[in-house]
Amino acid sequence: MNKQIAALEKENKKLQAFYDQYQQARQNEKERIKELNCLYQVAQCVVLERDTLAALQKIVHIIPGGWQFTDKCCACITVRGDQYLSANFFASSIRQRETIFIDDQAAGTIDVYYDPDIVPQKSDPFLVEEKNLLKGIANIISFYLKKQKDDQARKMIQNQLVHTDRLATIGRLAAGVAHELNEPLGNILGLAQLSLKLPDLPKQAKKDLDRIQECAIYSREIIKKLMEFSRNAPLRKEKICLNQEIENSLTFLAAQCAKKGIAIEKQFEKKVFIMADPNQIKQVVTNLTINAIQAMENGGKIIFTVKQVADNAVFSVEDTGIGISSEHISSAFMPFFTTKDVNEGTGLGLSVVYGIIKNHDGDIRVSSELQKGSVFEVSLPVEKE
Ligand SMILES: Nc1ncnc2c1ncn2[C@@H]1O[C@H](COP(=O)(O)OP(=O)(O)O)[C@@H](O)[C@H]1O
Ligand SMILES: [Mg+2]
Known part of the structure; x- marks a missing residue:
């Protein structure tokens, strides 16, 4: 009889172990489904969402749903200093972290936190699968950010081509x-x-x-x-020192600057030589400087820089003036485009500058911020000594 009871108990224990295993397997299966679902939703976000900010905001809300203790979990994505937080965000000591990379450079992090009061006290409550999941999400975000960056660069080049055309x-x-x-x-x-x-x-x-x-x-x-x-003006090229040419042009403009309370700062890295028509280069510097002066009715500062970058002589004229709005910036080099009164401008200054620089096989770029100022950067092939 005792033997029979012992055998039954043994059988019972086996069954219980089986049942526990089954329950565990079901629990694991549920977790895997949650994780897969989370990964799928994140992937959906990057496929469908064109706006980076909206995509990251959606992803950070999806993340806790993939973790074992969803209700006690929150997440934070940080990309280049900007933070995106999931609902009911809290920071705690129980944290899991992955790095987001763009072009092999760390560009941000994703953190997942558990509430320490509620999660069972284990040394590391995060599952191996959850660690892999976070890695997967970090990879997807890295891929997405890289793609957004490439798309932006492509759009800029396209715009530039249309503009040049x-x-x-x-x-x-x-x-x-x-x-x-x-x-x-x-x-x-x-x-x-x-x-x-x-x-x-x-x-x-x-x-x-x-x-x-x-x-x-x-x-x-x-x-x-x-x-x-239109580059039909005759060119008389000779070897000239760009620094000297800028100095020469400034002698005529210094008085006008002083009168308007405009300080002149020169940041010349070294002497750079170019093959160019000195009168035309003078005209470039003069036109850019006059525009800078006209942009600073209440005084300010003009910074002239000269440097050599690879085989290019690069100089820039930067002001602290009114700036150019994004809608005007693409028209700035068009002939007769002006925002000034009839007596102040004909809208030909920058188009002349553009023609001269192109005629010298160079390039000109502008960047500007309203109420902060503008920078015009010119690059010309350097003449080696
Ligand atoms: N440094 C500058 N700051 C602000 N706006 C500028 C600057 N340079 C050019 N612009 C803008 O570009 C337009 C075209 O410049 P430009 O071709 O020199 O013609 P103009 O000076 O006769 O108007 C200007 O009317 C102005 O709106
Ligand atoms: Mg002008």
Whole structure:
């Protein structure tokens, strides 16, 4: 009898062990399903959400759902100093962390926290699977951020190409118009000057002819600028020191700056030489500086920098003025684009600068922030000594 009881008890224990195993397996299965579901939702976010901020905000809310003690769990994603928090966020000593990388460089972290009062006190309450899950999520976010960065770079290049293309088209048009008008304008000027030499001109006729001459000279200036923009102006290149050329241009502008309470700062790293037309380079510096002065009605500072970057002579003109709005910045180099009053600007300064720099195989870039200031950066091929 005792033997029979002992056998039954043994059998019972076995059954109990089986049942426990079964329950554990079911529990594990539930956890795996939660984890897979969490990973799936995170993946959905990065596929469907184009806006980085919205994607990270959604992901951080999804994360606790993949952890064993969902109700006692919260998460935080930090990317380049910006934090995204899950609902009811708290920081605690029980933490799991993974790093987010962009281009092999650490760009942020994901942290998952458990509430220490409620989670069973074990040395490490996080499951191996949860550690892998967090790694997986960190990888997905890294991939997503890299893709967003690449997309942005591609968009910028595309915009730049469209912009360059548009400027080239306008350049051709401007060159055509300038060429066609140049000759009749020369005739108008010449004939007016001849007529002015006629004897016994009535007073009013002389006055009118003077006015015709003035207008023709003004129009010729505009045409000259249009030709410079469309790169049809003749070039007289020689070896010049960029630093010296900037200094020369500034001697004419220093008084104007002083009068307006504008300080001039020069940050010249070293002497840089270029093959260029000195008059045209002077015009570039002058036009950029006049724009900077006009952008600072209440005083400020202009910083001139010169440096060499690889095979390029790079100089910049930076001001602390009103800045250029994002809607205007892409038009800034277009001929006749101006935000100034009729007497202040014709909208040809930057187009002339653009034409000159392109004619010297260089590049010009602008970055600006409203009410903070603008930086125009020019790069030209360096002439080796
Ligand atoms: N340093 C600057 N700060 C703010 N706005 C600028 C600056 N430089 C250029 N701009 C903007 O670009 C426009 C075009 O400049 P530009 O071609 O020199 O023509 P203009 O000076 O005759 O208006 C200006 O009207 C102004 O709106
Ligand atoms: Mg100007």
